[in-house]
Amino acid sequence: MKKTGVVYDGYPSKEELEQSPGFPNTCSLSKGTKAVIECVQNIPCNPCEAACPYGAITIGDNITNLPILDVEKCIGCGNCVAPCPGLAIFTVNMNYSDTEAAIEFPFEYFPLPNKGDIVDAVNRAGEIMCKGTIIGIRSAKVFANTNVIKIAVPKEFADIVRSIKRLPRK
Amino acid sequence: MKNFETEVAIIGAGSAGLCAGIQAANAGAKVMIFDENHLPGGQLFKQIHKFFGSREHRAGIRGYEIGKQLLDEVEKSGADVHLNSVVYGIFDGNTLGVVEGDNHYSVKAKKIIIASGGKENYLPFKGSTLPGVMGAGAAQTMVNVNRVLPGKEVIMVGSGNVGLIVSYQLMQAGANVKAIVEAAPSIGGYGVHASKICRAGVPIKVRHTVLEAYGENEVEGAVVAELDENWNVVPGSEQNIACDTICLAVGLNPMSELAYIAGCEMTYIPLLGGHVPMHDENLETTVPGIYVAGDVTGVEEASTAMEEGNLAGISVARALGLINDEEGKEIADNFRNRMLNLRSGAFGEGRRIAKATQVEAFNEFQAKEGAK
Numbered sequence: 280m281k282k283t284g285v286v287y288d289g290y291p292s293k294e295e296l297e298q299s300p301g302f303p304n305t306c307s308l309s310k311g312t313k314a315v316i317e318c319v320q321n322i323p324c325n326p327c328e329a330a331c332p333y334g335a336i337t338i339g340d341n342i343t344n345l346p347i348l349d350v351e352k353c354i355g356c357g358n359c360v361a362p363c364p365g366l367a368i369f370t371v372n373m374n375y376s377d378t379e380a381a382i383e384f385p386f387e388y389f390p391l392p393n394k395g396d397i398v399d400a401v402n403r404a405g406e407i408m409c410k411g412t413i414i415g416i417r418s419a420k421v422f423a424n425t426n427v428i429k430i431a432v433p434k435e436f437a438d439i440v441r442s443i444k445r446l447p448r449k
Numbered sequence: 450m451k452n453f454e455t456e457v458a459i460i461g462a463g464s465a466g467l468c469a470g471i472q473a474a475n476a477g478a479k480v481m482i483f484d485e486n487h488l489p490g491g492q493l494f495k496q497i498h499k500f501f502g503s504r505e506h507r508a509g510i511r512g513y514e515i516g517k518q519l520l521d522e523v524e525k526s527g528a529d530v531h532l533n534s535v536v537y538g539i540f541d542g543n544t545l546g547v548v549e550g551d552n553h554y555s556v557k558a559k560k561i562i563i564a565s566g567g568k569e570n571y572l573p574f575k576g577s578t579l580p581g582v583m584g585a586g587a588a589q590t591m592v593n594v595n596r597v598l599p600g601k602e603v604i605m606v607g608s609g610n611v612g613l614i615v616s617y618q619l620m621q622a623g624a625n626v627k628a629i630v631e632a633a634p635s636i637g638g639y640g641v642h643a644s645k646i647c648r649a650g651v652p653i654k655v656r657h658t659v660l661e662a663y664g665e666n667e668v669e670g671a672v673v674a675e676l677d678e679n680w681n682v683v684p685g686s687e688q689n690i691a692c693d694t695i696c697l698a699v700g701l702n703p704m705s706e707l708a709y710i711a712g713c714e715m716t717y718i719p720l721l722g723g724h725v726p727m728h729d730e731n732l733e734t735t736v737p738g739i740y741v742a743g744d745v746t747g748v749e750e751a752s753t754a755m756e757e758g759n760l761a762g763i764s765v766a767r768a769l770g771l772i773n774d775e776e777g778k779e780i781a782d783n784f785r786n787r788m789l790n791l792r793s794g795a796f797g798e799g800r801r802i803a804k805a806t807q808v809e810a811f812n813e814f815q816a817k818e819g820a821k
Contacts, residue, residue: 285636285640285643285644286635287635287655288647288653289636289640289644290643290644317641318641319640320639320640320641320794320796322641322794322795322796323502323794324501324503325502325504326509341790341793343790343793343794343795362509364499364500364501364508364509364641365501365641365642365645366641366644366645367641367644387621388620388621388649389621401650403644404647404650405647405650405651406650423499423509423511424511425499441648444650445620445649448623
């Protein structure tokens, strides 16, 4: 049988995500926008901890610990998305509209999309899953050239869509 | 030939050499740093990604920004950086032979720190001498330093962090990466680096290898095949992938020649890239007064290289009596702890054990010498 998981496929499996302490469960996500931390390996890294203004992310003195998300403290502000050097943090708002969820993800390619654009939304494997509408682009100086893009997609893709197909260069 | 004297001579102005120079000069030492390149910073200025680690390791800051910080700190420290300066030998354990541009001179130093870095491994296969086959580090220099795209359709060989990061950066520069090919049964580098490549739609083919590069005058494509559990090609699994560039990210090895010339005892540690100089916990080699830091003493990554540079710089300052020994020990312990932090977890533990072996080799050698 083909082995699955981040070291074989390049992206974490459903089981790896569900077992990681930074990945909120469906119940938590129903309560409002939350950070979704898809960091499943013990690598030495902790900028997310300091990036959270609400103390919702904990790593501790041992910087190879996995980040733990306190879903009660997390308000889904998305300030942790750009500082993650691994580009592994997203936010998910299950209730952006009656039919759509909103997903924020880090994006470091040019050209950037424009607000209002309809684009191809892709899953963790880069496969096009559906169309999505760009509803926000944040490019603060503290983000250090990582743009944070917010996209609205049909609700059933909230746990599936994690980026957009790169846009062609002019 | 002119002869100069200095307290501390450092070979290499990369992550390790610059940090060593900053620490030693800030402690009051007269420091000269030599680098054969026309720009300082080593590999830092081609690292356009955000670094890992914690705040003290400058985490979250892009490599080239860290490079700028270090150049700024080195200038303030008063260390004297000589560029276009090749150190071709170390004589009598304390004198460097230097060719700087058209001049050549010698530098007698009380302490020497070798921070000469590492170099990329090559992988021979049919057609691997065709133009278009290059080291991943070379491709990274082309896009990020010289702003030249080596090609538009790339196959990356090797899924360690270098292969993953350079693939990502080639895409950021406008290339397409057709596939990452990894002979091992699993991906070598960080999952988060692999994940961002996957989101861009790049297949990472584990248990696959490049059999051949083909093309009339340059690379036009590659034959890629699957490997079985014994690393043999699975018959019939060969496929052609059109591409104009094949990047090799198949590891690095320490540029330890100067340490060897100087008579430093070496030990062979495959995990660290091959032959590395033995050293004690202060990074001093078996030749008194010669220290090593960074990839030359075992291939790791820039964050550890900076910490090793810091430790080597403080160690020579202590040995020169420039810092109160108790205070110096405390600073050195702090740098050692920061290194242990980087050498922990699933990806770091092997290196932590390997580095301990290197210090053990030093201790065993000294015990044997002492017994003679």
